[in-house]
Amino acid sequence: MRCLLTFFLAGLPLVASGGLTFSERNIELNSKPADEKVSFVFNFINDGKNTVHIEDVHVSCACLSAKTDKLSYAAGEKGRLEAVFAIGSFTGVQRKTLTLVSRDGDSKEHERTGLLAILNIPDVITITPELLQWAVGEKPAEKAFMLKVTHSKPVHIKEVTCSREGFSFRVVEKEKGRVYEIYLKPQQTGKPMLGLLKIETDCEILKHRRKLAFFSIVRKRRS
Amino acid sequence: MATLAVYCFHPNRPPLYFDPNRLAEGEVELEEVLKWMSKAKVVWIDARPGAKYAQAHVEGAFLLNEREDFNALLLPIYAELSNRADLPFVVYCGSDLCAASKRVAGLLRERVGIADVFVLKGGAKVLKEAGMLP
Numbered sequence: 001m002r003c004l005l006t007f008f009l010a011g012l013p014l015v016a017s018g019g020l021t022f023s024e025r026n027i028e029l030n031s032k033p034a035d036e037k038v039s040f041v042f043n044f045i046n047d048g049k050n051t052v053h054i055e056d057v058h059v060s061c062a063c064l065s066a067k068t069d070k071l072s073y074a075a076g077e078k079g080r081l082e083a084v085f086a087i088g089s090f091t092g093v094q095r096k097t098l099t100l101v102s103r104d105g106d107s108k109e110h111e112r113t114g115l116l117a118i119l120n121i122p123d124v125i126t127i128t129p130e131l132l133q134w135a136v137g138e139k140p141a142e143k144a145f146m147l148k149v150t151h152s153k154p155v156h157i158k159e160v161t162c163s164r165e166g167f168s169f170r171v172v173e174k175e176k177g178r179v180y181e182i183y184l185k186p187q188q189t190g191k192p193m194l195g196l197l198k199i200e201t202d203c204e205i206l207k208h209r210r211k212l213a214f215f216s217i218v219r220k221r222r223s
Numbered sequence: 224m225a226t227l228a229v230y231c232f233h234p235n236r237p238p239l240y241f242d243p244n245r246l247a248e249g250e251v252e253l254e255e256v257l258k259w260m261s262k263a264k265v266v267w268i269d270a271r272p273g274a275k276y277a278q279a280h281v282e283g284a285f286l287l288n289e290r291e292d293f294n295a296l297l298l299p300i301y302a303e304l305s306n307r308a309d310l311p312f313v314v315y316c317g318s319d320l321c322a323a324s325k326r327v328a329g330l331l332r333e334r335v336g337i338a339d340v341f342v343l344k345g346g347a348k349v350l351k352e353a354g355m356l357p
Contacts, residue, residue: 060320060321060322061290061321061322061323062271062272062275062288062290062316062317062321062323063289063290086290088288088289088290088291088292088293089289089291089292089293089294090289090290130333130334131333131334131335131336133336163301163302163305192308192309193305193308194304194305194308194335194336194337195305196301196335198298207292210294211294212294212297212298214334214335214336215336216308216336218336218338219338
């Protein structure tokens with residue numbers, strides 16, 4: 001039975017989109033470090049014989065909003081699906097899907113067209129590792145975060161504060177405006193706790209000016 | 224054709240169908256969370272947009288998402304969260320279709336260092352059905 005289903009699915013056309021034909025179904029974009037939003041457009045044409053009605057646009061993320069420039073497209077008419085991605089604190093490669101729900105002519109059947117936006121969002125300051133950890137009872141040795149500036153302009157650390165007492169830290173400038181190491185040392189590792197370092201910089205882009213680096217003392221998990 | 228043939232006869236082939244009741248790794252059902260809540264406290268994290276959170280949220284839930292500034296949302300509540308880090312954290316977003324709860328759960332686990340973080344299966348939809356959200 002499963003084999004039959006497999007052959008049936010393989011025989012179906014890969015995409016059923018009614019009368020609408022998109023010039024691109026996948027869009028790849030690069031944002032700039034200071035961008036708060038990225039806008040992009042999927043262009044399409046109704047190359048069917050009937051008017052196509054747009055019923056809805058579903059998006060895979062609350063960070064995405066999208067709408068078509070019209071609600072109905074006559075045969076041969078071109079259209080645009082305009083989308084806006086609110087970057088917030090997203091970084092790296094983000095894949096977001098959109099589904100255009102349409103209806104061909106007087107048909108009651110809904111057609112669904114899947115679209116994909118791939119967004120490359122640069123991070124101007126990276127901190128590795130994301131989390132420094134000590135196990136409960138572990139020797140309270142010094143461990144380090146590495147802060148790297150990937151922005152085109154140098155960024156300097158202005159101030160570091162620790163959310164927890166009982167930890168000492170020191171900042172070492174490895175390459176001015178580019179690479180820093182922040183060494184952190186607990187006085188003791190007797191009980192579990194979480195904490196963070198708040199790192200204030202002079203980054204020209206406000207949303208990247210403050211960075212957080214997290215640390216924890218955790219119970220050893222039984223294997 | 225070769226791929227299909229291998230699929231048909233492979234002893235460990237995955238199912239071709241989607242089972243909506245199957246829990247993904249790190250997911251938890253509301254029924255289970257309610258059992259936990261009958262014995263101890265749970266930390267609720269609302270990963271929906273701030274406007275939705277402002278309209279209504281699970282009693283005591285904290286707002287955290289990536290759509291707005293994750294760090295800016297985290298900083299004012301960090302002390303409270305870190306003091307409750309030994310409790311289970313349950314993250315929800317709109318429904319199974321949104322990925323925000325999974326992403327926030329991942330950040331809490333891997334970046335913030337909270338050990339027990341779960342994603343509520345069904346999200347706000349099941350909370351509404353249970354009367355925990357209007």
